[in-house]
Amino acid sequence: MEIPSYxxxxxxxxxxxxxxxxxxxxxxxxxxxxxxxVEALNWLKEDEEALFDHFMDxxxxxxxxxxxxxxxxxxxxxxxxxxxxxxxxxxxxDDPVMPTITPVYPAANWFERECWDLYGVxxxxxxxxxxxxxxxxxxxxxxxxxxxxxxxxxxxxxxxPEVRRSDEAFEPGKNPNNP
Amino acid sequence: xxIIEGRFEPxxxxxxxxxxxNWSRSRSLWPITFGLACCAIEMMATAASRFDQDRxxxxxxxxxxxxxxxxxxGTVTAKMGERVRRLYLQMPEPxxxxxxxxxxxxxxxxxxxxxxxxxxxxxxxxxxxxxxxCPPRPEALLDGFLKLREKIEQCTIAKKTG
Ligand code: SF4
Numbered sequence: 649m650e651i652p653s654y655x656x657x658x659x660x661x662x663x664x665x666x667x668x669x670x671x672x673x674x675x676x677x678x679x680x681x682x683x684x685x686v687e688a689l690n691w692l693k694e695d696e697e698a699l700f701d702h703f704m705d706x707x708x709x710x711x712x713x714x715x716x717x718x719x720x721x722x723x724x725x726x727x728x729x730x731x732x733x734x735x736x737x738x739x740x741x742d743d744p745v746m747p748t749i750t751p752v753y754p755a756a757n758w759f760e761r762e763c764w765d766l767y768g769v770x771x772x773x774x775x776x777x778x779x780x781x782x783x784x785x786x787x788x789x790x791x792x793x794x795x796x797x798x799x800x801x802x803x804x805x806x807x808x809p810e811v812r813r814s815d816e817a818f819e820p821g822k823n824p825n826n827p
Numbered sequence: 828x829x830i831i832e833g834r835f836e837p838x839x840x841x842x843x844x845x846x847x848x849n850w851s852r853s854r855s856l857w858p859i860t861f862g863l864a865c866c867a868i869e870m871m872a873t874a875a876s877r878f879d880q881d882r883x884x885x886x887x888x889x890x891x892x893x894x895x896x897x898x899x900x901g902t903v904t905a906k907m908g909e910r911v912r913r914l915y916l917q918m919p920e921p922x923x924x925x926x927x928x929x930x931x932x933x934x935x936x937x938x939x940x941x942x943x944x945x946x947x948x949x950x951x952x953x954x955x956x957x958x959x960x961c962p963p964r965p966e967a968l969l970d971g972f973l974k975l976r977e978k979i980e981q982c983t984i985a986k987k988t989g
Contacts, residue, residue, distance in 0.1 A: 782943075783906045790942040797940050803909040806950040 649674045652731070654697040662688050667738075677734045682746040685737055689752045692724065692733065700724040700733060703753035706760060708767040712793040717741035720769060722749070722756075739769060748774040766791040845983050852895065852921065853979040856972060859894035859914060860887035864901030866928035866962040873965040885972055891917040896955075896975065898968070899948045902930040902937065908945045915952045923979070925971050926954045929961045936961075 649671040655678065659666045665684035670677050680688045692700045704723040711717055718739040725732050737746055748771040749756045760771045761780040768789035771777060779786065783803060788795055835841070842850075862870055873880050874887060888894045891914050903911055915924065926948050929935035934946035945951060955978060958971040 795942065800905060800942055800944075802905045802945060804912065804951070806945075807953075 649676065652676070652697070654695055657695070658688065658691055658698070661691050675732070675734055677736060679736045679738065682737050682739060685735070686747050686749060686752060688735070689722075689724075689749055693752060697729070698731075698733075699726045699728050700731075702727050703755045704732075706749070706756050706763060708763050708769050710767060710791065710793045715741070718744045718767065718769060720746060720763065744768060745770045745772060747772050750774060765789070768792060848984060849980045849982055852982075853976040855884040855895070856923075856975065857886060857888045857893060857895050858898045858925075859891050859896075859918065860889055861914070862898075862900045863903060863907060863911075864930060866900040866930065869962040869965055870898055870900040870927065870968060873968045878965040878969065880969065880972070883969070883972060891915075892919065894918050895921070896923040896925060897952075898925045898927050899931040899952075899954075900927040902935065903945045903948045903951070904943045905945055906943075908948075908951050911948065912951045921982075923955045923975055924948075924952055925956045925958065925968075925975060927958045927968060927971070928963055929959065932957045932959065 651669060651671060655669055655676070658678075659669075662680075662684060665681045665688055666678060667681060668677075668679040670679075678688075689700075692698045702725040704725050706720065706722050709719045709721060711719060716738040718741070720737040720739060722735040722737075723732065724735065739746060744767075746769065748760060750760065750771075750773075757775065758780055760769075760774055761777060763769045764771065764774075764777050765779045765781050766789055782790070785803075786801055862868075872878060880886065895918075897911075897915060897918065899911065915922070926932050930937070930944070931948045931954075934941075934944050937944035938946055948954060956971045956975045958967050960967055963971075
């Protein structure tokens, strides 16, 4: 895939914010610095040739053991121009913080909450950065690779196996609800 | 029966309280309407015209106060588990629970790993009938209801002494 011409103008407009442009497997991938992501997205949304008006997806990947550890991935689509772009942002392990992109794409609101919930990536300036999938009181971020694989945090006390076995044993003539 | 047999006019049926209660309870099992995951689709198919669970007196009720039984159809997450138990506690006695599908029986595909799934709904509420399958076919769910009927028919209202 050839790199489209608007990417060069994006580089000129945003300067050092664009760290890398590549086209793995025919997809356009742009690596952007976290602190300038909002400017870059604004440019991509407004530019005549780019016109990325449709926000598709925002998620994160945990490359444990790599520095930087987290990668936030944003997918955009341009409906008038029929083109796609993938934006990546690298974030450090100790401090996975990036600015929220909700001013540019309001649809990213819940995606950022999900990303916070499951990966612990913090989006500064987000209107309501609370858990969206998991419940209040859940500790940790379960899709991080260092979250213990068998750890569960049930909301109530679970019934003991002995108790469970006793309701499996079915005695004819005995009403289990009226012992 | 033989002492009183033939002593009454026609149209009078003589039975025991147990038989009457068990007959009426087992023939009008009203499950509470809720589904949790893919198994719920199969449960809805069971309620729809092709399998038609209405003909067995089984039709879903919108509130736990009117329900006799609960079909746990699908994956019980830790977040939902608390709600499932609250619904169960809101149902009046007598009440029965059918665990439908591998997820409700044992956690299903999530039986070992995973932060989010309760590994079997019997860890939260008592279960009367377990239906295996992923998902069980509607026939299997109907068979589960027939098994539950058999179980209800064994009940007695007499309290055990001692
Ligand atoms: S048992 Fe299978 S079909 Fe049923 S809820 Fe679980 S995964 Fe879905």
